[in-house]
Amino acid sequence: MNNPLRAAAWMAGAIASFSAMAIAARIVLSDLTPLQLMFYRNIVASGVLLCCLPLIGGHRLIVRQPATQLVRHSVHFAAQYAWFVAISLIPLAQVFALEFTVPIWSLLFAALLLDEKITPPRLAAVALGFLGSLIIVRPGLVPVEHGTVVMLIGAFAFGIAHTLTRKITLTDSPLSVLVLMNFLQLPMAAIAFIFDPIVPPAWQWPCLVSIAIAALSAHYCLTKALSLAPANVVIPMDFLRLPLIALLAWWIFDEMLDLWVFAGATIMLAGIWINLRAERKRSSAPRLS
Structure with missing residues (x-):
């Protein structure tokens, strides 16, 4: 399918959900490690999904690409871990700005794995998005921190995961991706958790539940968007997260609101x-038989 407007609507839901998850994660990461957070997030999310399974329907959970699903969820687990580590170390706006190198990797991987064409408009969207990120991060003028390197590695992994999601949704439903992701990533997080267990205080549970629900919503919306349009169309839309998270971080955590963020975001838009x-022109153009 190629429906960029419907994909844009689903991406709006993903942007709101990812932003809510980042805010709640910043709060709980003052006491939990990223792996501890991921363990409890997956417990809550898996519980929610188990309750919803009767409503989902077994036919929507059929897995036709088990090997690709396993690779996708393993790579995404590593990317998500890097994302949470970066959230605990550097400002949220910087995390999101560095994450916007993902479209560059998605563009390359989509061309290699899915044989999707790199059209001039798609290339322009990625180039302008990357240029906007450079304006915000200003490499060479700002010292490179450990969190910056971690997030760049995570962005590379996210690029692979997003492209594999597009491949999976050619045959499997978005819900199968979401459900299998949580059930496979729970034991991954549990193995790491047993070496450093902790029971969160009561005040953190609302944040953990919010993170789990926002994660489910974000990944479902993202998967739906990727099922409606190519990865190199959908992922550049994610640039809208940056001005939103910059405003939220300024309001909630008193992080500095930098005008460079908005200059870069304008170029991304x-x-x-x-x-x-x-x-839109391409999808509405008449096709010759």
């Missing part, structure tokens, strides 16, 4: 608009 406009 220009790339998104160019890409969506081109894809």
Whole structure:
């Protein structure tokens, strides 16, 4: 399918969910390690999914690409761990700005694994998005921190995971990706958790539940978006997360609100608009038989 407008609507839900998850994670990571957070998040999310399974329907959970699903969820687990580590070390706006190197990797992997064409509008969206991120991060002017390196590695892994999601949703439903992701990642987190167990205080549980629900919502919305349009169309839309998280971090955590963030975001939005406009024309153009 190629429906960029519906994909954009689902990406709006993913952006809101990822932002809520980052805010709640920043709060609990003052006392928990990233692996401890991931363990409890997966417990809550798996419990929610088990309760919802009767409503989902078994036919929507059929897995036709088990090997690809396993690789995707393993790579995504590593990427998610890097994301939480970065959230605990550097400002949220910087985390999201570095995460926006993901479209570059997604573009390359989509061309290699899915044989998707790198059209000029798609290339322009990624190039402008990356340029906007460079304006925000200003490499060479800001010291490279440990959290910065971790997030760049996580972005590379996210690029692989997003591309594999697109491949999976050609045959499997988005719900199968979501359910299997949580059930496979729970033992991954549990193995690490047993070496450093901790019981969160009562005040953290609302945040952990919020993280789990936001994670389910974010990944379902993202998977739906990737099922409606190519990865190199969907992922550039994610640039909208940056100005949103910058404002939230300023309001909640008193993180500095940098004008460079908004300058970079403006360039990112220009790339998104160019890409969506081109894809809309392409999807509405008459096809010759």
